[in-house]
Amino acid sequence: MNIKRALIILTIIPSLIACKNKEVQQESNSSAEKQWWKEAIVYQIYPRSFKDSNGDGVGDLRGIISKLDYIQSLGITAVWLNPIYSSPNDDNGYDVSDYRNIMKDFGTMKDFDELLKGLHDRKIKLVMDLVVNHSSDEHEWFKQGRSSRTSPYRDYYHWWNAERGKPPYRYSLFDLNHDAWRYDATTNAYYLHYFSRKQPDLNWENPKLRQEVYNMMKFWADKGIDGFRLDAFQFAAKDTTFKPLPKGYEKNFTQYYAVQPGLHKYLREMNDQVFSKYNVMSVAEGAGRNLQDAHDMVDADRHELNMAYAFDAVDLAKPNGYSLVKLKQVFTHWDSAFADKGWLSIFLANHDQARLVTRFGNDSPQFREPSAKMLATFIMTMRGTPYWYNGDELGMTNIRFTDVKDYRDVQTLNEYQNQKNKGADMNAFMKQIAFSSRDNGRTPFQWDASANAGFTTGTPWIKINPNYTSINAAVEEKDANSPLSYFKKIVQLRKDNLTLVYGKYTLLDKGNDKVYAYLREGEGKKMLIVLNFSKDSAETNLELNIANAKVLMDNYAAGSSVADANGHIKLKPYEAVVCELK
Incomplete structure (x- = not known):
């Protein structure tokens, strides 16, 4: 070979490699890059309230095992399990006393191994809660x-x-x-202790503590679990000089608590020692103080986490309602910020929220079912990984306790006493928590119309919603038009159309205060989703040619939306329509 030519080649090759590496890096940072955790449909199980197998009134692992076929029937592809580690239960398991053992209320490690195998046999992955901002004071x-x-x-x-x-x-x-x-x-x-006095915060500045946590994570990853959800971890880094903070800062405490210096170091170290060694997904509770914080945690080139979830949307729900325009702004704002890089979670409910249909739909007898179906349509047609909380597929509602003695949640009970000590209007406070208390979402799963909703043969740890005789899985499984049957169909629609996973999102008719309409485009398809978030009939003008649109889903059995070729659509209360456009 000519020496001059060889020198030229040697000069060019590094540049070509660099360009290729840059292309690969850019591809790996793209929201369109396919990953199993992006396509996952995550079903959250609150073990204490799901199914009791031994009559002690507390849900357990064997109870979950007995319902694996139900879980599989939903079509979901991953289960997120709230903490099952040893705990004195000050905060229902979020106060861990032994990270490598199972809480006695829930069963044994043998039960856990059987559960994990049962899920994997059904092609369902398991995500564990990782509670390491704090431990129990009994650890x-x-x-x-x-x-x-x-x-x-x-x-x-x-x-x-x-x-x-x-x-x-x-x-x-x-x-x-x-x-x-x-x-x-x-x-x-x-x-x-940022949370309960029985939940002392761990000192992440200590490398010995960090190594203990990583070794514990490897213990579970070696068992074959498929991911970790990091509880409250955005608060793990602290300014340990503990200098005084501005008066009244607690009204916006996340600005001083979330994503403080050092957090990214810990996350990169965690990724290097654990996440990168296993094919596991990772998601943070909380996306930081702003969009940049979120990107810094989840962008692929940061080598930290796969995704995070933000609370901007769930915090909008109030007893007197919420603004749909604002809800659209929040979801559109986050989607646009992560359209080309990074990944987010899509959710409106979990164990820390009251029931989905009560907060964002309408739990009256007339509108509970259509609004529950409409909300399922929304979660399953947005870009991002959807998270669904157990029981919401039935359209379970708030229980609305009227006696504070019925509550079990440490946050609710302590705040009740705080308000009482301040001389607050306790009637107003009771109305507020009847809408917002976390215990609304923690009442036992309603399996059937038998005693205690089929949840337990004993005395349930928390009261069961009296409406279980009509709202339960057994009834809804026999009804082709029930929220449960609809949920299975909308889940399947998402699985059959990667457009709904990776496709571009475009908001339509953004000022409409009753209708949320958007396009999803990609993977060779163009899909239109139109949702009426109100109890009234509603209209939207989309200025789209939908003459040849194919209706894929409509939450009214007969399909009742009226549309013309120019995109003028009339919707019934809480109607949800998914179309494929030609």
Whole structure:
């Protein structure tokens, strides 16, 4: 070979490789790059309330195992399981005392292994909750750390020695007085807890603590689980100088708590040691303080997480309603920001929210079913990975407790006492929590019309909604037009049309305060989704030629929307229509 030519080739090759690597990197950062976790349809199970197998009134792993065929029948492809680790249950399992064992209420590790195999045999993946912003105060690390200032576990947590005076105020979300510092007389010091006083925050600045967590994650990944949902992890990094914060900061505490310096270091380290070694998905609870925070956590070239979920939309629901225009703005804003890079979760309900149909639909006898179906259509036709909370496929509703003694949630009970101590209007507060308390979403799953809704043969840990005699899985499985039957169909439609996963999203008729309409385009198809979010008949003018549109789904059995070729559509209350455009 000619020497000059060889030198030219040697000069060009690195540039070609660099360009190719750049192309590969850009492709890997694209929202259109196909991944199993993007195509997943995640079904969240709250174990305590799903199915009790032994009559103690608490749902358990064997109960879930007994309902695997039901779970499979939904068509979902992944299950997210709320915490099942050993716990004293101050916050229903989000206070972990042993990360490598199963809570006795839920069963044994043998039960877990059987559950995991049962899911995998049905081609369903399992995502575990990872609760490592804090542990239980009954965890051995904390018991050792609080015993002495010289304990090797002392720096696993955040301590403020009392001889320095009272520590600068930090807001606690769950504490009786919202004070995140709890005095401990054993060593004359305060420990930090952003949540309950029985949930001391872990000190992520300590590399020994971090290694303990990564080893624990590998323990579960080696068992074959398929992903981790990081609970409250956006709060894990702290400014450990604990300098005073501005007065009234608690009204916008996430600006001071979320994604603080150090968090990305921890996430990259976690990715390097765990996520990159296994084919697992990773999702963060909370997307930070802004869009940039979210991108920094989930963009592929950051090597941190796969996705996060933001609370902007779920926080819109109020007892007196919400603005659909604002809801559209929120979802459109997030979609546009992640259209070309990164990935997000799509959800409106989980264990920390009241029931979906009560908050965003209409749980009256007249409109419960169509609005439940409409909301399922929305979640299953948006871009992003959809998360669905157990029971919402039945259109389960808020229970609306009228006696505070019926509540079990530590956040609700402590806030009740806080409000009472302040002399607040307690009737107004009871009305508020009847709408918003987390316990509304935690009442037992309604399996059938038998005693205790078929959930337990014993006394349920929390009361069962009295409407279980008419709203239950057994009734709805026999009804081709039920919310449950509709849910299975809309899930299948998403699985059959990758346009609904990867396709471009375009908002239509954005100012319409009753109708949410949008296009999904890609994968060789163009799909139109039109949703009436109101209890009234509604109209939308889309200025689209829909003369040859093929209706794929309509939540009214007979299909009742009226449309003309120019895109003028009339909808019945809470009607949902999915069309394929030619």
